[in-house]
Amino acid sequence: MSKEVISDIQAICLIILFISGGALALPTGAAAGSDLWLAILMALILAIPLYMVYARLLSLYPGKDLFDILEDIFGRFFGKALGLIFIWFTFHLGVLVLRDQGEFLITLSLPETPMIVPIILVTLLCIWIVKAGMETMGRWANLFVILDAPIPTIVILMLIPQMDLSNIQPVLYDGIRSFLKGTLEALVFPFGDVVVFLMIFFALKPRDSKKSIFIKGLLWGGLLIAGVSLAEILVLGEDLYLSTYYPNHNVAGKVSIGELLQRLEVIAVVATLTSFFLKVSVCLLAVSNGMSKIFGFKDYKILATPIALLMCNFSCFIFDSTIYKFRWLMETTTYYFLPYQIILPIIILIFAQIKKRNNGRSVKKENKSV
Amino acid sequence: MKKLYFIIIVITLFILSGCWNYSDVNKMRFVAGVAIDYDESKDKYIVTSEVVKLLEGGQRFGSALFQSRGETVFDAVRDTIMKNARKLYWGHTKVIILSKDVTGKRLVPILDYISRDGEFRDNVWILISDEDTANEIFENTFENRDEITSFHIDDTLKNEKNISTYHAIPAWRFIGTTYDKGASPTLPMVIVAEKDGIKVPKVRGQAIIKGSNLVGTLDETETKIYLWIINELEGGVLTVKTEVSDRPIEVTLELFANKTRIKPIKSGDEIVIKINIESDFGIGEISGEVNVIEKKAREVLKRDTEAEIKKQMENVIKKVQKEYKSDIFGFGIKIKDKMPEKWRQIEPYWDEVFKDLETEINVNVNIRGSALTLEPIKIED
Numbered sequence: 001m002s003k004e005v006i007s008d009i010q011a012i013c014l015i016i017l018f019i020s021g022g023a024l025a026l027p028t029g030a031a032a033g034s035d036l037w038l039a040i041l042m043a044l045i046l047a048i049p050l051y052m053v054y055a056r057l058l059s060l061y062p063g064k065d066l067f068d069i070l071e072d073i074f075g076r077f078f079g080k081a082l083g084l085i086f087i088w089f090t091f092h093l094g095v096l097v098l099r100d101q102g103e104f105l106i107t108l109s110l111p112e113t114p115m116i117v118p119i120i121l122v123t124l125l126c127i128w129i130v131k132a133g134m135e136t137m138g139r140w141a142n143l144f145v146i147l148d149a150p151i152p153t154i155v156i157l158m159l160i161p162q163m164d165l166s167n168i169q170p171v172l173y174d175g176i177r178s179f180l181k182g183t184l185e186a187l188v189f190p191f192g193d194v195v196v197f198l199m200i201f202f203a204l205k206p207r208d209s210k211k212s213i214f215i216k217g218l219l220w221g222g223l224l225i226a227g228v229s230l231a232e233i234l235v236l237g238e239d240l241y242l243s244t245y246y247p248n249h250n251v252a253g254k255v256s257i258g259e260l261l262q263r264l265e266v267i268a269v270v271a272t273l274t275s276f277f278l279k280v281s282v283c284l285l286a287v288s289n290g291m292s293k294i295f296g297f298k299d300y301k302i303l304a305t306p307i308a309l310l311m312c313n314f315s316c317f318i319f320d321s322t323i324y325k326f327r328w329l330m331e332t333t334t335y336y337f338l339p340y341q342i343i344l345p346i347i348i349l350i351f352a353q354i355k356k357r358n359n360g361r362s363v364k365k366e367n368k369s370v
Numbered sequence: 371m372k373k374l375y376f377i378i379i380v381i382t383l384f385i386l387s388g389c390w391n392y393s394d395v396n397k398m399r400f401v402a403g404v405a406i407d408y409d410e411s412k413d414k415y416i417v418t419s420e421v422v423k424l425l426e427g428g429q430r431f432g433s434a435l436f437q438s439r440g441e442t443v444f445d446a447v448r449d450t451i452m453k454n455a456r457k458l459y460w461g462h463t464k465v466i467i468l469s470k471d472v473t474g475k476r477l478v479p480i481l482d483y484i485s486r487d488g489e490f491r492d493n494v495w496i497l498i499s500d501e502d503t504a505n506e507i508f509e510n511t512f513e514n515r516d517e518i519t520s521f522h523i524d525d526t527l528k529n530e531k532n533i534s535t536y537h538a539i540p541a542w543r544f545i546g547t548t549y550d551k552g553a554s555p556t557l558p559m560v561i562v563a564e565k566d567g568i569k570v571p572k573v574r575g576q577a578i579i580k581g582s583n584l585v586g587t588l589d590e591t592e593t594k595i596y597l598w599i600i601n602e603l604e605g606g607v608l609t610v611k612t613e614v615s616d617r618p619i620e621v622t623l624e625l626f627a628n629k630t631r632i633k634p635i636k637s638g639d640e641i642v643i644k645i646n647i648e649s650d651f652g653i654g655e656i657s658g659e660v661n662v663i664e665k666k667a668r669e670v671l672k673r674d675t676e677a678e679i680k681k682q683m684e685n686v687i688k689k690v691q692k693e694y695k696s697d698i699f700g701f702g703i704k705i706k707d708k709m710p711e712k713w714r715q716i717e718p719y720w721d722e723v724f725k726d727l728e729t730e731i732n733v734n735v736n737i738r739g740s741a742l743t744l745e746p747i748k749i750e751d
Contacts, residue, residue: 166700169707239549240542243485254493254542 008208010138011201013145014282015194015217016224021279022097023190023225024152025104025246025272030330032182033174034167034238037230039182044222046183047191050342051218053349054198055210060352062206066198067293073351080294082344087290089340090196091311094283096329098122099315101276103322108249108269116316123312126281130288130304134203137281144274149224151271152248155264156231158255163234188334190225191218192341193279199286245326248272284308398457399423402433403465403520405504406443406480408472414439415476417446418505419458420520432516435508443483460489464524466541467497467560469504470577470584477582481548484541493540495527498577498584500559510562511569519571523560526573534606535590536573537597551717552702554580556596559587580696588686595686598679599645599699601630607654612674614667621671624654626738634705641712642728643701647679650736668737676733683731697724 006014032039061069066086071079102119110118129137172179194214204210232247235254244250252268255261285300287307292300319325400422407416418437425432438453440446451458472480484490499507511519527538536558539547547555556576563572576588576596588596597603608623627650634641690698702720706713716723 166703166707170710173706173710236542237546237549240546250492250542253491256493 004134004203005205006135006138006203007205008213010142011197011204011208011213012217012220013141014138014278015197015214016145016221017141017148017275017278018194018197018282019190019217019221020148020152020224021190021275021277022100022193024148024228024275025248026100026329027241027244027247028189028225028229029182029186030242031185032179033242034233035172035174035179036182036186036241037168037226037233038171039179040186040222040226040229042179042183043186043191044218044226046187047218047222048215050187050192050345051194051214052211053345054195055214057198057345057349057352058201058204058210060356063202063204065200065202065289065293066348067290068202069352070348071293073348073355082348083290083294086199086340086344087287087294089337090199090283090286090290091307091314093193093196093337094280094287095311095315095318097276097279097283098311099318099325101273101280102315103325104246104269104272104276107245107322108265116312119312119315122277122280123308125277126284127304127308129281130285130308131301133301134200134285137278137285138203141278144278148271148275149220151267152224152228155252155255155268156227158257158261158264159231159235159251161257162254163231164237165234167234167237168230184338185334188337188341191222192337194218195341195345196282196286198345199290200282202289245322280311284311287311398459400459400461401463402518403463403467403508403523405467405469405499405508406472407469407503407505408476409439410471412439414441415443415446416505417443417450418508419447419450420508420518421458422462422518423515425516430516431518432514433512433518433520434515435505437505443480444487460487461491463490463494463520465495465497465520465527467499467504467507468557469499469502472504473498473579473584474582477579481541481545485545492542492545495524495538496541496544496557497523497560497573498557500561500575500577500587507560507562507571511571513569523571523573526571527558531604532606534594534597534603535575536593537576537600537602538573548579548582550703551720552697552704552706552713553700554578554696554698556588556698576698578690578694578696578698580694585696586690586694588690591682592686592689595682596698598628598647599630599632599683599687601628601632603628603630608651608675608679610671610675610678612671614670620657621653622655622657623651623675623737626650626652632699632701632704634701634708636709636712637728640728641705641709641716641723642730643704645683645729645731647683647731647733648736649679649733650738651675652738672735672737675735675737679733679735680731683733684729687729691725691727695721695725701727 029036029039029043057066057069061072067079067083070082073079074082098119101122102115105118106113106115129140194217201210204213228248232251233241235251236244236247241247249265249268249272253263253265255264284304284307288300288303291297291303291307297303319328401419402422403420405418407418408414409416416437416439418435420433420435423432423434436450436453438446438449440449447458466484468477468480484494485492501507508519527536530536530538537556538558539555544555544557547553556578558573559575559577560571560573562569564570574590574593576593577584578586578588594603594606603625606625608625610621610623612619612621629648631646633644633646635644687699690696697720701724702713705716
């Protein structure tokens with residue numbers, strides 16, 4: 001298998017798009033009410049140490065991914081079992097994002113089209129990009145960041161006349177408890193999802209600083225999300241924000257500058273769909289890679305098609321309606337994803353550190369004895 | 371292999387070159403506006419939709435009216451399609467006119483339908499008909515149906531800045547305000563008026579909605595003062611009676627710029643709402659020969675204008691507090707912003723508190739210029 005390599009800029013772009021995929025369209029940190037922009041910023045700050053953990057894990061094992069690391073630390077059997085758990089998490093995440101993407105299109109513009117149609121189309125594209133490989137994906141991300149990051153920023157700027165400061169005042173009126181709950185929600189979605197990159201960043205150049213890749217991606221992506229959420233809450237106010245499924249789309253339609261610049265929903269939809277697509281592709285790549293490592297295939301690319309078709313299938317019957325899905329997402333995801341994103345990586349890092357230190361000692365001992 | 375690709379490309383040409391459920395423009399009808407009434411005796415909604423129609427000759431647009439009934443608004447809308455035999459397209463709908471008796475508990479389902487339905491743009495204008503029913507607005511205006519009433523109303527509402535006798539808010543903002551405990555929304559009212567022998571719709575005054583009930587109305591002058599208080603006034607004229615060197619005259623002032631700041635302050639245990647108004651005027655018209663432009667007379671004019679504005683504002687606020695008991699000025703929101711702790715205590719009794727809320731109005735008027743002339747026109751006998 002030829003070794004794939006992506007540059008650090010491409011890796012940063014991947015992280016930016018991955019964070020904004022989904023979170024650009026869907027509300028996040030909703031429990032914090034009108035303080036959710038603050039909750040997202042708080043989550044961004046909390047995500048910095050978390051990303052340090054991810055970066056540290058990768059830099060302890062340069063050129064390896066999570067599955068190699070797990071096998072090295074916990075041995076063949078337990079390592080593979082833990083790997084399977086992570087594969088399940090990533091698979092489920094990919095399914096959810098795929099479903100979000102399909103529902104987003106169906107709800108907003110194509111109510112009479114069956115949901116499977118957009119889902120199948122995106123699935124085919126995902127198979128294509130995963131088969132083309134990690135390098136192609138990196139270049140794609142590099143190109144599309146130029147499209148996806150400025151569009152929401154421009155929309156925010158054009159919404160300034162519609163903003164009302166009293167929508168976010170008084171800050172922390174609902175109390176610190178709901179604020180913290182919102183922070184946790186925002187930490188899990190979208191920031192925690194980046195744990196998926198542990199499974200595909202075998203492609204980083206060994207000498208690149210993992211820390212700076214993760215932190216730069218986090219800052220750009222996180223600030224974009226926080227800015228968009230702040231604009232949404234300033235325009236819509238807490239109650240309308242929470243009552244719409246897709247606040248960003250709603251808000252983009254409110255842009256009205258002169259008679260000329262109106263109804264920018266369509267541009268917002270383009271930005272949202274492309275970042276959705278990237279998020280699904282990254283998940284698919286991670287699952288394929290993990291499966292191929294666990295079952296000892298030489299190349300992950302042959303697994304892309306069956307796994308993508310499984311995801312496609314699963315995303316269609318996982319929820320029976322949008323209402324049910326949103327309830328599930330609001331009530332369950334935070335606690336369901338938390339262990340995979342925060343608790344397990346920290347435990348793995350602790351074990352990895354202990355193992356490295358022991359290795360170091362034994363190496364020293366051997367040196368001495370020689 | 372090449373042949374296979376060729377066949378695939380040809381096939382995709384046929385399957386993908388078209389939209390899934392495309393409907394031709396000539397198969398659809400564009401709804402310009404909707405009027406919603408309620409038939410008490412039969413317990414049914416009456417929905418009148420004004421549909422854009424190409425007039426004979428194909429050069430100009432006119433309109434046609436369709437009426438339908440249903441248990442719910444959605445039901446009635448579907449009924450329109452049956453009668454119309456063509457698909458109705460709601461994406462270009464500009465106005466929704468509600469009759470007075472639709473407010474109350476029937477307002478919520480209508481708002482829900484507007485914000486839930488994908489085809490409605492949620493920045494349609496909502497108006498209240500000041501006539502007996504809402505469909506009169508459509509039926510009695512432009513009787514030849516060679517103009518589109520809804521577009522006429524839409525144009526009027528967009529020119530709010532120059533007229534200031536009503537305050538238009540799009541549906542989504544109205545729905546947002548209904549959520550708020552500390553504020554009651556208002557809606558503009560529309561009547562049928564006559565202009566040059568043609569009946570046209572005229573928008574004037576505001577209807578006050580409280581908890582989805584219509585509790586009262588503001589007339590044109592009161593609406594202007596209301597706009598002044600909520601800092602939405604951007605132009606307009608004000609006539610002031612003043613007395614310069616013992617001769618009473620009327621001066622019409624044109625408003626150039628206005629800034630209103632509402633600030634709640636604590637005085638003892640009570641809350642006092644402080645309204646600071648900073649207005650720039652120009653002298654627009656002087657009825658009389660008195661020179662009000664020279665400095666001393668200008669001082670008098672300034673003082674009288676300030677007193678006049680203050681008096682009118684106090685009257686409107688009193689009326690809203692005592693008669694309608696609904697916080698259309700958003701004082702509650704201001705209190706929540708500035709004194710969250712106090713608001714937590716008074717929120718449950720806000721209606722009672724608002725009724726007896728003290729206000730303190732400070733007006734500062736600047737007379738900036740006198741348009742093109744320096745002195746009044748003198749008529750020498």
